[in-house]
Amino acid sequence: MTAKALTTAPAVPRRPFVRRRSAIPGFALSLGVTIALLSIIVLIPMLSVGLKATQQSFPDFLDAAFNARALAAYRLSFGAAFIAAVINGVFGLVTAWALVRYEFPGKGVINALIDLPFALPTAVAGIALAALYAENGWVGSLVAPLGWKIAFTPLGVVVALTFIGLPFVVRTVEPVMRDLSADVEEAAASLGANRLDTIIRVILPALAPAWLTGFALAFARGIGEYGSVIFIAGNMPYRSEIAPLLIIIELEQYDYAGAATIAVVMLAASFLMLFVINAMQAWARKRSA
Amino acid sequence: MSPRHATEDAPWVKALILAVMALFLAFILLLPMISVFYEALRKGWEPAKAAIQNPDALAAIKLTLITAAVTVPFNAVFGVCAAWAVAKHNFPGKSFLITLIDLPFSVSPVVAGLIYVMVFGAQGWFGDWLIDHDIKIIFAIPGIILATIFVTFPFIARELIPLMQEQGVDEEEAAVSLGASGLRTFWSVTAPNIRWGLLYGVLLCNARAMGEFGAVSVVSGHIRGLTNTMPLHVEILYNEYDFVGAFAVAALLCFLAIVTLALKTLLEMAQPQSRPARH
């Protein structure tokens, strides 16, 4: 084998204008496209809402952001999202446990169905839940004799947000549960812990970061949810009107500043949640490493 | 009593957990899904079929397909570019960029629609200019597509970034050192390794693009036969108390969702990998 003479190699610049960072090509192009699209689609349009909200006096802003109707809407959006996330926290954990630990008929189908809320259009979920939980629906008619109303009350909002948030806890807890080696449990058992001790003192603490992350993801998704909720909520001002709906109502009344103001409040909540979730995921990674 | 392994639950615990799960999933997932088909076929096949073959419904189906056909390739290009930049290179501010890419996940769909009204609407930044040039974005198809792109923006990038990070840069470096160009390296070495992940992302992106409601609802203007997507059409029929029609179109969307889940399950079998829920 003869070494090919290097005289055929292309002329080499003595020092490139931009310092090469990486041997893998395409860095400038791919990062450029990424930042350009991110700016055009996401960042710059999002600025517009902030700017619109500041085009009013500060007292006007405060009134638009925190009048009684808006406060009631936030209370419902955040409260129902929180309750739904708690419900999913409990039942999602149970579901993940069953999927990871047990063999049972129909497991494959259930495993696939868990992701239905990701795949099903929210409007479809909304009308289906409304039909099911209305007073004359299959489930609604069961509880109606007890004097309970689910659809068209705040309870309906909780039901819709439970549906929407269902996959988050299951899918974040599941992999961690699967990686939890049987050794740890066997070690706990050999050290004399009974099953309940093992679960409370060994398994649940190991799952905590992932569980909290899933809870936070479900909560964050619930705050902003619109499509599945409006069909089942009843949409009564001060009672069953969610914050995103208030934005739409103000938009329909051409109150752009008002709509933008509520959007800014919700965005602030989103950013806070994003920050919390990132911190939790970093924590989860550190714990599982 | 036969001895039980230390990591095994008592039979009554197992039964209880399975029963709780079954009840929960039945009320939250299964019954709603069944009720969609039940309500659609309540009066038999014919009314349901007629509702789907209605010209307005067909126009909505067409618009939904167009929206997905633009959104998915757009986000695929973005996803591949972002993943290439983030997963194959090191640079300051990388984790901040990843957070920004995730941003649309945490924004309410209604807010996502609103921001485009603020930019392109009559009151917006470019409102006057657009009116002068007779270009319609809000209450027209471009607005619907923009809002859908926003909502599904991170889907494919989110799928590819961890996958490409996990695969490292060794194979790309080997290709480059063997004389391959950047494009050749991508097509011959990277693309075959990410094709399942890419397909997975495309599938989820497509499902969300076809089903998006909140964001599209804000920018669409709900003009029948023109700016109505399938989910918006469902809403209109429902609000007009045409329940059979609404549920018939909904059943079609639900069927699409089931197909999506089936394909997704197949893909997961083709490439087993734990995926954190983020959508």
Next chain:
Amino acid sequence: MTISIRSVEKTFGRYPALNGVSLEIADGELLALLGPSGSGKTTLLRAIAGLEFPEKGQILFNDQDMTYASAAARQVGFVFQQYALFRHMTLAKNIAFGLDVRKGAAKPPKAEIDKRVDDLLNLVELPGLGKRYPAQLSGGQRQRVALARALAVSPSVLLLDEPFGALDATVRKSLRKELRRIHDATGVTTIFVTHDQEEALELADRVAILNHGVIEQVGTPQEVHDSPVGAFVAGFVGEANRLEGSVKAGHFQGGEIALPAQGAADGAAVAFVRPHDLIRAPAGEESFFITTDRINVQGPVARIEGKTPGGQRIEAAFERNSAEGLRRGDKLGLTAQKAYVFSA
């Protein structure tokens, strides 16, 4: 091809990986870059390959400046530590890749590529396995494929990053011999990185020893082993007892151990004595005594461990028969035939 590395500097963040490295590599040479992890040896290899770009200094191939040339333009063969085989391609496709990606007239005809792939599979002793996929191979076989793939483009330099790092001991030994055979058959200038001194000393024509991003010494295996230029090399290459003490008027004193130290400056010093440079001293000529606490016979060599009365641990290696009759707990008189003394 000759390679000149001139005052190359490279930092990762605030951490300097290469701190002014200069090295000349002769045509057809087989050179080892030896050092502990974090010494910069892999960074240097990657800089030669065009996978990293230095901030300062130059890298010349045959007097042509290649410092900022792309990896693709350098025509080097690079064997990655984890092999980096293309997992979705057959072995034949892997090996042919470097020829397949050529364009126009530079791309050989298909028949020629196929022939070259067959030749290379024979060279690395994997004949007929071209249709397999990397996942179907053992670690040692993957290593050979990675080598064949790098050789396929007739590289002007062959670079190997810890080529045997991921293999078990027996496979390592046989592949080591094979690399030497292939190097001798092809005559291509070869540089490999290793943290295993035995590997470097056995295989290489010359060894460059790196520590903290600086080359401590370059020389033949014998030179770096027998004439270390500094404390790091003396301690890193070969086994050695490390003694702390001081030098006064050409004599080293560390506890009860006295050693000759010609040419060493007065003051605090460290001395290195190789176990096999310690001999059992005849009565009256002992430089120091140890109490043995472990005697281990390995084939022809007896290894003795013990402690001086002052507590300094000493390891010695004798020919087996000169350790005859020695028992654990015996007092043993030793003298050093050779010692390396450096100012601390």
